[in-house]
Amino acid sequence: MIRFAHPEYFYLLLLVFFFLFAFWFYNNWKKRAIKRFGDKKTIALLMPQVSNGKPKFKFALILIAFVLLVVGITDPQVGSKLEKVKREGIDLMLVLDVSNSMLAEDIKPNRLERSKMAISSLIDKLQGDRLGIIIFAGNAYKQLPLTTDYSAAKLFLSAVSTDIVPTQGTAIGEAIDMAAGSFGDTEHNKAIIIITDGENHEDDAISAAKKAAEQGIKVFTIGMGLPEGSPIPVYNNYGNRTGFKKDRQGKTVITKLNEDMLRQIAAAGDGAYARANNASTGLRKLFNEISQIEKGEIESKQFTDYEDRFQIYLALALLLLIFELLIARRKASWANKFDFFGKQEGK
Numbered sequence: 077m078i079r080f081a082h083p084e085y086f087y088l089l090l091l092v093f094f095f096l097f098a099f100w101f102y103n104n105w106k107k108r109a110i111k112r113f114g115d116k117k118t119i120a121l122l123m124p125q126v127s128n129g130k131p132k133f134k135f136a137l138i139l140i141a142f143v144l145l146v147v148g149i150t151d152p153q154v155g156s157k158l159e160k161v162k163r164e165g166i167d168l169m170l171v172l173d174v175s176n177s178m179l180a181e182d183i184k185p186n187r188l189e190r191s192k193m194a195i196s197s198l199i200d201k202l203q204g205d206r207l208g209i210i211i212f213a214g215n216a217y218k219q220l221p222l223t224t225d226y227s228a229a230k231l232f233l234s235a236v237s238t239d240i241v242p243t244q245g246t247a248i249g250e251a252i253d254m255a256a257g258s259f260g261d262t263e264h265n266k267a268i269i270i271i272t273d274g275e276n277h278e279d280d281a282i283s284a285a286k287k288a289a290e291q292g293i294k295v296f297t298i299g300m301g302l303p304e305g306s307p308i309p310v311y312n313n314y315g316n317r318t319g320f321k322k323d324r325q326g327k328t329v330i331t332k333l334n335e336d337m338l339r340q341i342a343a344a345g346d347g348a349y350a351r352a353n354n355a356s357t358g359l360r361k362l363f364n365e366i367s368q369i370e371k372g373e374i375e376s377k378q379f380t381d382y383e384d385r386f387q388i389y390l391a392l393a394l395l396l397l398i399f400e401l402l403i404a405r406r407k408a409s410w411a412n413k414f415d416f417f418g419k420q421e422g423k
Contacts, residue, residue: 081151081384088146092139099135134400141396148389165204166265166369167222169255170195173272173300174238175213175246176321177331180273182306183352190352191271191300192233198269199226199233201363208258211236212251214243218258248272248341249279252295256288265369266293269362270341273301274334281337285345294369295345296362297338300352305332 080086172195178188199207207229209220217240220232248270255268268288274297285295307320307328321329335351342349350361 079153081153083150085146085150088149089143092143095139095142130403134403137396137400137403141393141400144389144393144396148386148393150386152385152389154383154385165202165206165224166267166366167206167208167259167262168202168266168366169208169210169222169258169268170198171210171212171216171248171251171255171268171270171272172236173213173246173248173270174211174236174241175244176238176308177246177273177275178300179238179309180301180306180331181309182302182304183300186309187273187300188236188238191298192236194271194298194352195233196230198363199229202226208255209233209236210251210255210258211240212247212254213238213241214245215241215247216251216254217241218254221258222260246272246275247279248274248281249284252281252284252288252341252345256284256291256293259293266291267296267347267366267369268293268345269296269298269366270338271298271300272338273331274299274338274341275301275331281341282344285341285347289344289346293345294347294366295342296347296365297342297345297349298352298362299333299335299338299349301331301333302353303333303335305330307331 172191174188178191179186181187183190195209204224206222206224207220207226208218208222209229209232211217211219219236220229223229251270252268259266288295308331309317310319310321312318323329333351335349339349348362348365
């Protein structure tokens with residue numbers, strides 16, 4: 077396993093674009109200057125030692141050396157020792173609604189983005205708990221199995237959008253069943269957090285929550301949206317808003333938070349309900365509830381020792397820079413022996 081001790085230094089790689097632009101600008105300026113000085117072919121005869129390719133090659137070496145230098149200062153580290161680690165925690169499945177109604181903007185920037193922010197905040201608070209992610213709309217899909225790799229969880233979360241599922245709808249019951257089945261036969265304490273607006277549910281979510289509670293799984297719900305509702309934006313392929321969703325009669329569809337349903341699901345699942353608004357996502361209340369769940373011992377394998385590898389990248393960068401210094405800008409003497417175009421004097 078590879079990790080970087082100082083990944084923030086990767087931002088220095090943005091300077092590569094500046095260097096490329098500066099090199100392009102300098103070459104264009106030089107060509108214009110030579111053109112003002114005289115005929116290009118005549119000047120080439122007057123300066124036979126000038127090489128057009130070597131400056132580009134030397135610049136490429138410097139650029140590669142810079143990239144290697146940046147990678148080196150981020151301090152790449154390779155896991156060298158894999159051990160079984162025991163920690164206390166619970167198994168937690170996050171169930172996220174990705175139906176089109178989650179694009180409503182009654183909660184800024186919209187319900188889905190606010191949900192992702194809430195989940196990211198929850199991940200930052202976890203210590204030793206195993207986390208999984210399930211997304212749903214018309215059907216439920218497992219996005220991430222239970223893991224203690226919180227970085228991977230955030231990576232998968234960043235890819236979540238309403239376009240990720242082919243069928244629209246709100247199959248909360250199916251999502252609860254899938255989440256309950258994803259825990260396996262472990263004896264750890266388990267919890268499910270459902271983040272949705274609860275609208276247009278298509279199955280018996282309350283029965284699914286009761287079934288999960290009978291298995292010792294607590295079901296919590298977070299209501300995303302406001303009771304007064306909001307229209308659903310429609311976007312084109314370029315991400316530009318083209319209007320709002322309309323029904324068959326041409327009226328704008330207003331999506332409203334179904335709090336009653338979410339309260340019933342939480343009650344049936346022996347959990348709790350919290351409503352999100354523009355000031356809060358309700359996560360703090362639920363996190364306090366979840367933190368009261370008795371934590372069990374979780375055994376997992378992880379790298380405990382890492383070895384630095386920055387020396388390799390810094391050494392390669394240094395070698396390239398030395399090589400670049402040894403390369404002259406002028407043509408090599410042996411190149412003058414070849415006169416393929418008959419430009420030598422007297423011919």
